[in-house]
Amino acid sequence: MTRHKMSFTVAILLAVAMIHASDGNCEASSDAKQAPVSIGKWGGTHVEMEVTEQGASLDFDCARGAISEPLLLDAAGKFQVKGTFYPQHGGPIKKDEPLRSIAVVYSGAVQGDSMELEFTIAEDNGSPQKFTLVRGKNGNLRRCA
Numbered sequence: 001m002t003r004h005k006m007s008f009t010v011a012i013l014l015a016v017a018m019i020h021a022s023d024g025n026c027e028a029s030s031d032a033k034q035a036p037v038s039i040g041k042w043g044g045t046h047v048e049m050e051v052t053e054q055g056a057s058l059d060f061d062c063a064r065g066a067i068s069e070p071l072l073l074d075a076a077g078k079f080q081v082k083g084t085f086y087p088q089h090g091g092p093i094k095k096d097e098p099l100r101s102i103a104v105v106y107s108g109a110v111q112g113d114s115m116e117l118e119f120t121i122a123e124d125n126g127s128p129q130k131f132t133l134v135r136g137k138n139g140n141l142r143r144c145a
Contacts, residue, residue, distance in 0.1 A: 034072035037079065037108075038135055042115055047131045048139025049117070055081075062144040063087045065119070067106055080107040085119065090144035 037056075042049045048059045051071060058065030067083040085104045103122040108115050113135040118128040133139075 034074060037071035037073060037110055037115075040136065041138065042133040042135050043137035043139035044117075044131050044133040045140050046142070047117070047133060048141060049133060055083075059139060059141060061142045062089065065104070065106070071108075073110055076109070077111055078107070078109045080105060082106075082122065083119070085121070088144055 036053070037051050039051050039053060042051060046061050050057050053070060055067040055069055056065075056071060058067075064086040065083060066086075067081050069081050071079050071081060073079050083104055083106045085102045087100055087102070104119045105122055106117065106119045107128075108117040115133040115135070116130070117133055118130040120126065120128045
């Protein structure tokens, strides 16, 4: 065997050994740190979101929402979390009126100071509700009448 072929063969064997030593996992570790969505107010037309380290609270024109887990961005700047949506109605609210809670999935993409946010009802594959928010801006809300 020539020196060149032997060096090439040794390089291939080393590469194979390294792959096997890492259990054959050539992808990035799933434990890689994800960047959190910037804490603070994010606002847009018909929505305002207050992001905290623990999650977020949302105000819509005639509803509220809650996310009780951190909003962490993947390498593409996207997130997806489970949350709750609380529809409201106009007029007075009765003292004993139960608060209606709907499980939803909030997902979004952040690029700089802009966020595209949407949510879908967890039990339903209906059309998602979509919003555009800007970091540091108040929401433009129209309350139920």
